[in-house]
Amino acid sequence: MNETSRPPFSLVGLDHVVLLVTDMEIAMRFYQEVLGCQPGFSYPQFGMEQVWCGNALIVLQDYTKPEGKWARPPVEGGRNLDHVCIALSPFDHDAMRAHLKAHDVEIVEEALHGGARGMGNSFYVLDPFGNKLELKGPPVY
Structure with missing residues (x-):
């Protein structure tokens, strides 16, 4: 790669992801109660809510x-x-399973997968709108 093709910036990390939903009340309840996200910025004029x-x-x-x-x-x-x-x-894997079950959230897959932090245990679930989420723990090796 030559110097002229290098980006004029360095990558810092994931800033945000936009997910399309069809019911904001259900979405906010899922992301706050099931995942523990905290309320973020609100843009009702755009039909948009953000959670940390x-x-x-x-x-x-x-x-x-x-x-x-x-x-x-x-x-x-x-x-x-x-x-x-x-x-x-x-x-704790058993506590995670119990928590998801208590919220009627089906585990689609459990796996040990690689990612930005290394190989870690993951639970794959769907939010109420069919968006797949990988809930990934810290690296195990």
């Missing part, structure tokens, strides 16, 4: 409201994202 996920934001965009129609996907129900990986602190 550690030091990054998850932006919830309700495209069914007049204010959010600008974000409507070209194909209703079409995928615009495979999954978002959320880095977690150490957790």
Whole structure:
């Protein structure tokens, strides 16, 4: 790679991810009660709410409201994202399973996968709108 093709910046990390939702009340309840996200910035004029996920934001965009129609996907129900990986602190696997079950959240997959922090244990779940989330613990090696 030559010097002229290098980016004029360095990467810092994930800042935010925008997820399309169809019911903001259900979305906010899931992200706050199930995942423990904290309320972030609110942009009702755009049909948008943000929640803090550690030091990054998850932006919830309700495209069914007049204010959010600008974000409507070209194909209703079409995928615009495979999954978002959320880095977690150490957790007890049985407690995680019990917590998700208590909120009627099905575990789609449990796995040991690599990521930015190394190989760690992951739980894959779907939010109420079908967005796949990888809940990933710290590296085990």
